[in-house]
Amino acid sequence: MATEVVSGRYQGLEARDLVAAWRNMMLSRRIDDKEIQLKRQNKIYFQINSVGHEAVTTAAGMVARPGYDWFDLYYRDRAFCLQIGVTSYEMFLQAVGAREDPASAGRQMPSHLQVLLHGHPVSACGRSGRRGLAPEPDRRPGPKGRIPRG
Numbered sequence: 001m002a003t004e005v006v007s008g009r010y011q012g013l014e015a016r017d018l019v020a021a022w023r024n025m026m027l028s029r030r031i032d033d034k035e036i037q038l039k040r041q042n043k044i045y046f047q048i049n050s051v052g053h054e055a056v057t058t059a060a061g062m063v064a065r066p067g068y069d070w071f072d073l074y075y076r077d078r079a080f081c082l083q084i085g086v087t088s089y090e091m092f093l094q095a096v097g098a099r100e101d102p103a104s105a106g107r108q109m110p111s112h113l114q115v116l117l118h119g120h121p122v123s124a125c126g127r128s129g130r131r132g133l134a135p136e137p138d139r140r141p142g143p144k145g146r147i148p149r150g
Helices: 014-039 056-064 077-086 088-096 126-133
Strands: 115-117 120-122
Touching: 014 056, 014 077, 014 088, 056 077, 077 088
Parallel strands: none
Antiparallel strands: 115 120
């Protein structure tokens, strides 16, 4: 009995898309490995990795629309950031606190994947400062004419 091999598509993806996703996941893991090594050598002072999150964040990045969508990034979203266009070089600039870091000029805590989107830095730190990005809650008066707090 012969096994039928269907090439070219897998769950609606082309082979080149699968290879690109695999490369993104591997790059994310290699960056994590290198940052762990740099931390052990005391060349960077902080490292938190995204090991185990590569596949899901790569998939999310594949459907995201940079320059159009807004992202509320989590510190384990390294593969997502790579997928939407952040370079490994920029991630290492942030890790070492370099002035050339395009997101924060070395002033933001590393590994919090700050990305400039729509001209505003977006990071997993300081979520309370981004309340303006959320949709406005329903402010119609409730029972007894009270306006609910948001």
